[in-house]
Amino acid sequence: MERTFSQAIGQVKTSAVRDILKLTQSSDVLSFAGGLPAEDAFPVEPIRAAYDRVLARGANMLQYGVTEGVLLLREWLAEFLRGKRIETSADRLLLTTGSQQGIDLIFRVMLDPGDRVLVERPTYLAALQALTLSRAEAVEVDSDEAGMRLDDLEAKLTRYRPKIVYVTPTFSNPAGKLWSLERRKGLVELARKHGALLIEDDPYGDIRFDEKLQVTSLYELDAACEGGDGSTGNVLHLGSFSKTVSPALRTGFAAGPGDVIRTMAKAKQASDLHSSSIDQMALFELMTGWDWRTHQRRISTMYRERMEGLTSLWKGTPWEELRWNQPMGGMFVWVMLPENMVASELLKIAVQEGVAFVPGDVFYAGEPARNAMRINFTHTPPTLVPEATARLARALQRYPQ
């Protein structure tokens, strides 16, 4: 049968990341491409015990649940977030299938066809995909190491009157960036002034390489603006346990103003009724029955060591031509190749050499930088990093001058 799909899905680019992931899963390619946590960071036994405790609670664990998600987990989560100075409550939290679903739902409930959304340059690929699926248009704001440039942000808020500004201010994907406090404050104020809802996507914030590093969330800054408990706030904070516990549980959350959360729940009801309540209960049993802080410290240390181990090999030829900043958390290093190199061309040579990364051009809503690459440092086992790095060096040297 000949079939005409919707215009929206026709415009969604499939994720090069996931296509490459598929390729590398079935070959000898060493991969810096995926955004995968390390498997040896997963607390397998505690999770196994958690599921066991959930099912021991009996048959009502297996019944339909409410769209908002398991109440016990939302109550625990409100306390957990309070510890991060995010003041919320169970009824202003929505549990989602990963934080990705939070992105998709907020776009679906806010955006009409042709609406504009301001995003960083570069930004998270799958947010761009969800945005396209909502028939909206992404507009890039000039960004540097400290975040969006506030002059360009204000100009574009005025010009495009966007309903939403979407950012990943803490250890971003792909750029591994940490926004400065000044830019955070400026963004929060400008978003309020121009009536744009601010989406703070924060899946990486708990992977912090310096324990003493203080990060102030947009949610907290916004709550200070209105002097309250966030109930009339202007920030939707999206989080996830995929990077710090396990992605397979697919448990993320949205914390935000009551009206936004209720409206997202309405959309979620139509899209999947609710996410797995067994997984939510298991996360509740896990988090209330072990030492999360120790686990968080362990994986942060593990990932910092992996990042340092990897970048310490990037010395001498051909690495001196490349530029990068060591990230202070998260899972990615963003590497700029010489201006004349095209990362997607380099990838073809790299795959021949047996190593993969993600070319940076897929992370731009506007004119892409073609000479950037995203390197994941969490997943490749340290024993394989020297070989993977040597392969990448050979690819760089083989790149036609």
Add this chain to the structure above:
Amino acid sequence: MERTFSQAIGQVKTSAVRDILKLTQSSDVLSFAGGLPAEDAFPVEPIRAAYDRVLARGANMLQYGVTEGVLLLREWLAEFLRGKRIETSADRLLLTTGSQQGIDLIFRVMLDPGDRVLVERPTYLAALQALTLSRAEAVEVDSDEAGMRLDDLEAKLTRYRPKIVYVTPTFSNPAGKLWSLERRKGLVELARKHGALLIEDDPYGDIRFDEKLQVTSLYELDAACEGGDGSTGNVLHLGSFSKTVSPALRTGFAAGPGDVIRTMAKAKQASDLHSSSIDQMALFELMTGWDWRTHQRRISTMYRERMEGLTSLWKGTPWEELRWNQPMGGMFVWVMLPENMVASELLKIAVQEGVAFVPGDVFYAGEPARNAMRINFTHTPPTLVPEATARLARALQRYPQ
């Protein structure tokens, strides 16, 4: 903050079903309202053992998975469906968060704003909600006990040129209806002739009160039309293990033509990356490690007995004024009140008496029948059914003449 949500979400009616569910969860109301399986039908211990086996497989169970869903489960599922004469393969299956997500995804990838979808009269409420969220419009086809009336179907296919016809031909929600073979064949042929994709939503097909009853799926009939393996077919078959194993696992599936499944996977990637792979693996471990047929027989018998037990009480005053057909499977009886009664008004009295049901008007895309009510017979424990029935009888008698 004043906020403007999208036009689409503004038009989605919240589910009266779920609002009532919330009400009845926190009170002494006995409820025939929800579409809940019986908790004593859940195989708690086999599920507990299944999760245990999954986690014993090690840390890779906890990693990100592919958007299409766990391959082992898709391979098993292809065999399982073959047993129901649904010829498919792992790469033409998409695992979803309940079959609800399958409905939402197919609408998102097929429909542009203003597109028409043909539906039964009455039809599944949450399909109407998903359709509204996709900015499409539902058009009802005249329907009777045997399914859509083919003359009206053909007239509306010609007039509205819909991209999709959505039906629940086997033990439907809300009407508990089983389509005749003749209507099934007619629908399959007309949908092909007019180039409309046929969505066969089938969450209840495995709850069959007469084991010998042969039901031929639209998928099978369509495959016969093209004489092949379904790869170029015109039917998307949606299924679920929510009613027969447990809703909490949220594991449904879509079986259909390759291009449709691939496009749905693209949309799913943007909406949640993938559904819980732990739950999918647990379902795989469960289904390959126990006697499914015995379980299916057990719950079908249990639900038949509950349906018979309930309807056997509907004798004498005031029941003689009501009309219903005993369903041959599924979870619902559809009851017509006298013409002058309004079910939503009756519900108010019923809740005062301590019993709930779903007024039928919410299940219509067009002009509703106001004197219908949907009665669920699976969830109320048999010991409470006489009391719940007595309360409903009192409400009927109290209804103002």
